[in-house]
Amino acid sequence: MNINKNIAISGNGFVFDPTTGESFSLNSIGTEILSYLKQDMSKEEIVLAILEKYEIDNITVEKNYVEFLAILREYKLIEND
């Protein structure tokens, strides 16, 4: 999985994709995950980072992570290898 490295992520949850000209808004956890992806962190590392910071269980984070990535894929912010 490759993230579109050109995208600009602002700290308060806005994403701009210069390739398509599209903009997106994210909540804070969405912004965090996208930043982690940009840093090439693995799924396991991202899940662990969220578990350490937030009051939540492993299964929920994994489930939400998979779903979130599917949306990123649909918006062409990430691509499969």
Place this chain on the structure above:
Amino acid sequence: MKKLTYERPIINKINSGMPNKFGTRTEYQPITYIDEVSVKEIMKEHGSPVYVLSEKTIRDTYKDAKKAFTARYPKVQFAWSYKTNYLNAVCNIFHQEGSWAEVVSGFEYDKAIANGVSGNHIIFNGPDKSESDLETAIINNSLIHIDHYDELYMIISLAEKLEKKPKVAIRVNMDTGISPQWSRFGFNYESGEAWDALNRILINKNLELVGLHSHIGTYILTANAYNVAGTKLADLAVRVKEKYNHAIKYIDFGGGFASKNTLIGAYLPGTDTCPTFSEYAEAITTSIINSRIKLEDFPTIILETGRALIDDAGFILGTVLANKRLADGSKSMVINVGVNLLFTAFWYEHRITPAQNFSSHTEHTSVYGPLCMNIDVIRQTADLPVMRKGDDFVISRIGAYNMTQWMQFITLRPKIVIIDTGRQVHVIRKNEKNEDINSFEHVPDHLKKINV
């Protein structure tokens, strides 16, 4: 260090300048209390889903409506529309406030009698009154609103048989300038049918004509339509007085006042577009005051308002079952409240509010009920805060029709509780159990043995 509150990650594409079919965001605060009683506590005690009624809201709304009319006209009487919500506890709140009963079937009539309403304070409407229903109503001096000629002649023959003089009114349908025009109930004004029916009643010595009735439609967004109806009914009353020297005792305007719910597809919310009680009252009372009816003959105005009096007092509390993505990538949420419990979801965009704190982020969401049926849609489109499986929510303004038109379908119907004015919660209808439903059935002997 204390960990932060988690929220499911979301991302929304920004479409500036594009029309938004999901509407604008409506939820800014969670609903955690109803009448100062904790929503979570109610659910803990009585389960999810559960219907909640507010006695305070019912009484306050009734008083508002009554004041709007009594401030403008000397003789006003409300009659509680049983079909809107015929839970006995609800009916009795309205009866305590002074409402008579308005019923449309033998079943509802018996309910009103069992609730302790005097027969002469029951208005009997509707197209389906059996001979025995009518006999009971005649004996009890109830106000019978005749729907069609077959009913009129049945009442004439019963009056002879019982040697009683039934108190009757006719239901009049008419063009009030709104669409659709309800013409299936009662006698038509413009065609002369209503005048003909009145003449047939008035030449019969065995009937007492006491009133005129109309029910021009439902969810009427134009208050002036009631003014048109009142003007036409007043014209009939004047003609009756002139020809027979008989004063009509009351004019019943039926129901039809809109509640503040938003109709599906409406551009503006119902809170902005629905007339107030004062606007309806102004239209109705003006039609009588400005008519040719003489002051000494001013009839009582009867109102059978249902929806507008009870909708705001009803809530259903429920829980999110699942979040999922549809084939087109759009977001959907499955909740444990389906159209079997929320019949009005077929025509209202019901307000769904989380029962716990949420962030400022929202998602375009389709909200589906739990039934394995494609029609089970609570909101086709809504811009809702992020909710997780297990989160609770409150659907507001559901007091009208949902507790009468509900269905025992696929799941069992839950409890209904009421919060009294002292913040005590009372169960006013138990939740159904399998044995309740099975108790109505009988399996013939040859079908009892199965081998699978």
